[in-house]
Amino acid sequence: MGFNFKKSTTFRLAQAAKAQRSRSGAHLSRIGLHPGQEAVLKVLAESDGRTMSQLALALGVQPPTVTKMVTRLTSQGLVERQLAEHDGRLARVYLTEEGHERIQLVDRAWKRLEREALAGMDDKDRKKLRKLLRVIEKNLSSKMLEDDDDEEAEEASPQGDEAVNGAAVETQV
Amino acid sequence: MGFNFKKSTTFRLAQAAKAQRSRSGAHLSRIGLHPGQEAVLKVLAESDGRTMSQLALALGVQPPTVTKMVTRLTSQGLVERQLAEHDGRLARVYLTEEGHERIQLVDRAWKRLEREALAGMDDKDRKKLRKLLRVIEKNLSSKMLEDDDDEEAEEASPQGDEAVNGAAVETQV
DNA sequence: TGGATTTTGTTAGAAACCTAACAACTAATC
DNA sequence: GATTAGTTGTTAGGTTTCTAACAAAATCCA
Numbered sequence: 032m033g034f035n036f037k038k039s040t041t042f043r044l045a046q047a048a049k050a051q052r053s054r055s056g057a058h059l060s061r062i063g064l065h066p067g068q069e070a071v072l073k074v075l076a077e078s079d080g081r082t083m084s085q086l087a088l089a090l091g092v093q094p095p096t097v098t099k100m101v102t103r104l105t106s107q108g109l110v111e112r113q114l115a116e117h118d119g120r121l122a123r124v125y126l127t128e129e130g131h132e133r134i135q136l137v138d139r140a141w142k143r144l145e146r147e148a149l150a151g152m153d154d155k156d157r158k159k160l161r162k163l164l165r166v167i168e169k170n171l172s173s174k175m176l177e178d179d180d181d182e183e184a185e186e187a188s189p190q191g192d193e194a195v196n197g198a199a200v201e202t203q204v
Numbered sequence: 205m206g207f208n209f210k211k212s213t214t215f216r217l218a219q220a221a222k223a224q225r226s227r228s229g230a231h232l233s234r235i236g237l238h239p240g241q242e243a244v245l246k247v248l249a250e251s252d253g254r255t256m257s258q259l260a261l262a263l264g265v266q267p268p269t270v271t272k273m274v275t276r277l278t279s280q281g282l283v284e285r286q287l288a289e290h291d292g293r294l295a296r297v298y299l300t301e302e303g304h305e306r307i308q309l310v311d312r313a314w315k316r317l318e319r320e321a322l323a324g325m326d327d328k329d330r331k332k333l334r335k336l337l338r339v340i341e342k343n344l345s346s347k348m349l350e351d352d353d354d355e356e357a358e359e360a361s362p363q364g365d366e367a368v369n370g371a372a373v374e375t376q377v
Numbered sequence: 378t379g380g381a382t383t384t385t386g387t388t389a390g391a392a393a394c395c396t397a398a399c400a401a402c403t404a405a406t407c
Numbered sequence: 408g409a410t411t412a413g414t415t416g417t418t419a420g421g422t423t424t425c426t427a428a429c430a431a432a433a434t435c436c437a
Contacts, residue, residue, distance in 0.1 A: 034311040036246050040334050041224060041318050043241075046223030047337040049394095050344040051214060056395075063277045065395090065422055070218075073209050083386060096424055100386055103422080120385040120432045138207040145214050148340045160336045161213050164220040164340045165328055167321045171223040222424095229425075238425090240393055269394055271417055276392080293402045293415040304423060 044167070051148060058140040058162065062133065063107070067092075069137045071100055072109065076134050080123045082115075109133055209287050231313040235306065236280070240265075243309045244273055246281065247300065253296045255288075266321070282306055337365060 036042045044136045056066045064072075067090075075081065081089070087097045101124055103109045109130035115121035126134075149157055209215045229239045237245075240263075247262045248254065253260070261268045274297055277283045282303035288294035299307075321331055 032247075033249060033278060033307060034314055036243075036314060038334070039314065039318050040330055040337075041314065042243075043334050043341075044217075044221055044224060044266050044321075047341045047344075048217055050341050051217060053264075053395090054344045055214075058352070060396090067423055069211075073206075075211075076206060079310075082319055083366065084384090091219050092423090093369075093425065094386065095388080095426085100423075102387095105374045110206075118385090118433070122386065129341050132208060141207055141212065141214065148214055148217075148343055150343045152339055156336060157213055159332065161216045163325065163333045163336075164213075164216040165250040166325055168216075168220045168223050171220075171227045171322055226425090233426095238392055248430065257414090265393085266395065268396085268418080273393075275417095291403070291415090295416065 040139065053139070055144050055158070058144060059137075062136040062140060064133075068100060068109075069141070071097075071104060072130060072134055072142075074111065075124060075126045076131070080113075080125050082121045082123055086124060100158070104130075116118055155184060207211070225321065229316050230311075231317060232310075235309040235313060237306075241273060241277060241282075243306055243313070244270075244277060245303055246314075247311055248283065248297060248299045248303070253286075253294055253298050255294045259297060277303075304334070 052066050055069075058071055059066055070090055074086060083094055083097050083101070086101075087094045090097070101110060101112060105112060108127055110124050111127055113123050113125060115123055134164065152160075213349050228242075230243055232239055243263055244259065247259060250266050256267055256270050256274070260267045260273075263270070274283060274285060278285060281300055284300055286296050286298060288296055325333075
């Protein structure tokens with residue numbers, strides 16, 4: 032009956048992230064933000080005046096996404112775009128006064144989400160979880176760079192349909 | 205300087221999920237699917253003929269999302285809608301022949317993603333990770349039901365700005 | 378100096394998601 | 408039986424996200 036996706040770690044990760052985004056959205060809507068926008072503000076709070084590319088990198092998002100988000104945040108009066116003087120290509124983004132103020136609300140919402148999400152989890156487990164999530168992130172981002180098409184290596188792999196998570200072999204990769 | 209979001213577990217989860225979705229998308233595009241569609245097919249493979257609401261629940265998504273996805277999957281010839289006979293409101297969704305065939309490719313893509321994402325992680329850690337993700341999912345979905353506005357309880361909480369995850373120290377990682 | 382290349386950002390178009398409002402059908406109650 | 412209430416799904420409109428194609432500025436280089 033194929034791959035038992037419901038018990039796969041990737042599916043679990045996707046579902047947990049979906050629930051988190053949903054809950055995050057509930058908090059953010061109360062402070063006039065859409066999910067994703069709060070991260071832009073926080074990244075800028077950390078280091079103001081970043082370029083679009085730098086923002087995209089920090090957010091783990093593609094440049095066009097940043098363009099649209101910054102456009103909307105600008106019309107909301109939370110950030111402003113400013114062209115660099117010595118390099119006409121670079122568009123630097125700065126927090127406005129209102130943007131700075133909003134950060135405090137973002138912090139509160141984020142802390143609340145963190146508390147809700149990790150309820151009943153001790154410090155050791157939280158740390159472990161962060162560490163494991165980092166591993167996944169690293170594994171996948173390095174894959175992205177390779178941009179590999181080593182499909183053949185896999186096509187030839189003689190694993191049965193059931194041999195994935197937990198069951199049977201699965202002795203680390 | 206506010207909440208150190210970069211080391212928060214929720215941010216790490218969001219970033220890991222983003223990387224995963226991105227990588228997943230790379231695999232799925234090769235088999236003619238968009239991220240999210242593969243889950244619909246898998247859920248139906250598990251139990252064909254579900255209603256829209258049941259699909260939404262299983263996917264962790266809102267009903268309107270299901271409507272659009274099913275519409276597109278239908279025009280791709282992978283599923284088909286069929287109105288229930290004894291209850292004219294219910295729309296049941298079934299996999300087509302082509303849909304069933306596509307499942308095999310989905311399984312391969314998903315297994316590959318699982319392998320890539322969890323590379324270098326032993327069985328014990330994978331299991332632990334799944335378990336912790338489940339906790340988060342459960343914590344947040346129960347919150348959704350409450351639909352609480354117990355903001356006051358939090359407003360009064362006298363935590364300093366830094367006192368969230370693991371607090372202050374947070375060495376390594 | 379002037380044209381080709383690279384880098385940076387935006388525009389165009391599409392899909393997955395959301396909430397709010399609506400239509401259609403069933404069930405319940407008088 | 409007819410009106411009311413509840414359930415199920417869709418439509419409308421918006422945001423985040425993507426890829427592909429484009430414009431503009433800086434750099435390279437002949």
